[in-house]
Amino acid sequence: MMPTIKVKDLRKSYPKRIPLPFRRVEWVEALKGISFKVRKGELFGLLGPNGAGKTTTIKILTTLLEPSGGSAKVLGYDVVSQAREVRRRINLVAEGERTLYWRLSAYENLRYFSNIYYVPKDEAEKRIRELLQLVGLWERRNDLVMGFSRGMKQRLAIAKALINDPEVLFLDEPTLGLDVQSALFVREFVERLVKEKRKTVLLTTHHMAEAERLCDRIAIIDHGRIIALNTPENLKRLVSEGETVEIRVRNLRPEKVKEVDGRLAVSEEDPTRGTLLRGNLDEEDLPRVVEGLIRAGAKVLSVERVEPTLEDVFIKLTGRALRD
Amino acid sequence: MAVTEELGALIGVARKSWKVFLSYKLWFVSDLLMGFFFAGNALLIGIGLTGKRHSESLAQLTGYSDYLLFAVLGFMVLGFGLTFLSGFVWSVVDELYAGTLEYSFASPMRRITFFLGNVLVRLALNGLFLLIYVPLFVVLFDLRIEVVPFLKGLAVLLLGTPGMVGLGLAAAGIVLYLRDPGPFISILEMLVFALSGAMYPISILPKPLQWLAKALPYAPTTETLRKVVISGFSGAVSGIAYLAVISLAYAFFGYLTYKWSEKQARKIGLKSY
Numbered sequence A: 001m002m003p004t005i006k007v008k009d010l011r012k013s014y015p016k017r018i019p020l021p022f023r024r025v026e027w028v029e030a031l032k033g034i035s036f037k038v039r040k041g042e043l044f045g046l047l048g049p050n051g052a053g054k055t056t057t058i059k060i061l062t063t064l065l066e067p068s069g070g071s072a073k074v075l076g077y078d079v080v081s082q083a084r085e086v087r088r089r090i091n092l093v094a095e096g097e098r099t100l101y102w103r104l105s106a107y108e109n110l111r112y113f114s115n116i117y118y119v120p121k122d123e124a125e126k127r128i129r130e131l132l133q134l135v136g137l138w139e140r141r142n143d144l145v146m147g148f149s150r151g152m153k154q155r156l157a158i159a160k161a162l163i164n165d166p167e168v169l170f171l172d173e174p175t176l177g178l179d180v181q182s183a184l185f186v187r188e189f190v191e192r193l194v195k196e197k198r199k200t201v202l203l204t205t206h207h208m209a210e211a212e213r214l215c216d217r218i219a220i221i222d223h224g225r226i227i228a229l230n231t232p233e234n235l236k237r238l239v240s241e242g243e244t245v246e247i248r249v250r251n252l253r254p255e256k257v258k259e260v261d262g263r264l265a266v267s268e269e270d271p272t273r274g275t276l277l278r279g280n281l282d283e284e285d286l287p288r289v290v291e292g293l294i295r296a297g298a299k300v301l302s303v304e305r306v307e308p309t310l311e312d313v314f315i316k317l318t319g320r321a322l323r324d
Numbered sequence B: 001m002a003v004t005e006e007l008g009a010l011i012g013v014a015r016k017s018w019k020v021f022l023s024y025k026l027w028f029v030s031d032l033l034m035g036f037f038f039a040g041n042a043l044l045i046g047i048g049l050t051g052k053r054h055s056e057s058l059a060q061l062t063g064y065s066d067y068l069l070f071a072v073l074g075f076m077v078l079g080f081g082l083t084f085l086s087g088f089v090w091s092v093v094d095e096l097y098a099g100t101l102e103y104s105f106a107s108p109m110r111r112i113t114f115f116l117g118n119v120l121v122r123l124a125l126n127g128l129f130l131l132i133y134v135p136l137f138v139v140l141f142d143l144r145i146e147v148v149p150f151l152k153g154l155a156v157l158l159l160g161t162p163g164m165v166g167l168g169l170a171a172a173g174i175v176l177y178l179r180d181p182g183p184f185i186s187i188l189e190m191l192v193f194a195l196s197g198a199m200y201p202i203s204i205l206p207k208p209l210q211w212l213a214k215a216l217p218y219a220p221t222t223e224t225l226r227k228v229v230i231s232g233f234s235g236a237v238s239g240i241a242y243l244a245v246i247s248l249a250y251a252f253f254g255y256l257t258y259k260w261s262e263k264q265a266r267k268i269g270l271k272s273y
């Protein structure tokens, strides 16, 4: 069966300044050749730190940017040469909260998008009502978006993304900056879309627990490359041997960590609670590592064995923690 | 059906821009008043400067002895031209900076639908001003204008429209690259104002400016329209032919420029692409 999304050796470079004739500009490689396929009905995650290239990938797949090399197809249509065919059948929730018309009501926003997505009028009325009810904004439909909370704006953005009943949905950091309750709502909503409506979803996140809980498969992306791609379970198998520990220390300069043990990474720095180190070690190594930390001048506050998560996979693959 | 889909989108964009416009209450009122008084002021200044409505030199240059009629027709074209120019440009710039452009550009709607939809309200307002002005001037200043010649004039305006739309598209394409598009837009508006021949015949301009005016679609539309209003289509055949050629040329030029420009923007990744 044809994959719903097919990305092959995709590359993208940005110029540091606007290129003009006779002006030499440097280019930044944001994507250095990534490839993956997403099946119909799959919830696929792109997980990576800031600047990894997640938004760039989404913008290329949603036809907003053109790649510098390689190719991408969505539902069999090329995102460059058949952009309008792609646009008709997909939709997206972009990064940030300034993407909707704040000066219009929730209802007027959806009405606008139903028009520009060619939804027939009768169908649009019905769908707008359904969607607003589904995201819990029907009662607030005539209020201006300006007065909405961050969570409400995001729910409206999701309703907008469903206005054309798309086959494929692209979500760029859909829970970023949301309160716990709104983030939970978004996650459960997306999960239901895939399970009940058989939508294909590609989402980006730098939230490991979210990726792990939600996604059928995850591509871990770093510096414009996919460094691992598998189901969350299989990815975690990479760190199933040995022991994952969290060590909380004080008075340790971050650059010293790698000198003590290359497998450790700083997962959290907190001025009051100290620095949290994390790593996947061999059982017998632990005393030596703790000793090393003390010799490096650190005050070790606690050592704890923890369940490995995707963060440990990322640390193992890159030597760095994937911090928020 | 493709056409009805696109029309639905056009109305959708127009309604959106109308609602956004309305939501800036003070701007809305001041824009309306500005639009209304701008033309009125300019006309009265013209009359004030010449001292009288009827001018022999104007009649010699243009065949029009009545300055008021001359200027009313000129302003009709200028209003159209400026709407396509600054209207197109602001519709990208405003949304680019607000952050809302991306969702519209990610939709299957055609670009021209987005641009035209965003200026539809302004076009309608222009028409409304005209509907108020013309009868008002007929009553107040005894403006003489016949319906049939006027409708013929509108046909000429329609002929010049593709060219004016084209220039608007070209300007919108350029603006994608400017960090601060305000000054660029002001300069363009000034140029169009000076070279449109709305308030004075372009034959009084220095030669190089005359050529420039001739090379843009505004003045040829204005002059041909005026000619058609007094002497009918048969009296303006060469003007009509010339206008048809440059109007089409600018339509193509503008379309291609915009398309190229947006493609470049997609390649280099400007703010909202």
Ligand SMILES: Nc1ncnc2c1ncn2[C@@H]1O[C@H](COP(=O)(O)OP(=O)(O)OP(=O)(O)O)[C@@H](O)[C@H]1O
Pocket: A014, A015, A016, A028, A029, A030, A048, A049, A050, A051, A052, A053, A054, A055, A056, A057, A206, B268, B269, B270, B271
């Ligand atoms: N329009 C642009 N012009 C120049 N450089 C850009 C542009 N957009 C992104 N970049 C650069 O490309 C790289 C990848 O950026 P991208 O936004 O895709 O990362 P991301 O994974 O979405 O990060 P984040 O988690 O911060 O959203 C970064 O180095 C970024 O600085």
Ligand SMILES: [Mg+2]
Pocket: A054, A055, A056, A095, A172
């Ligand atoms: Mg991003």
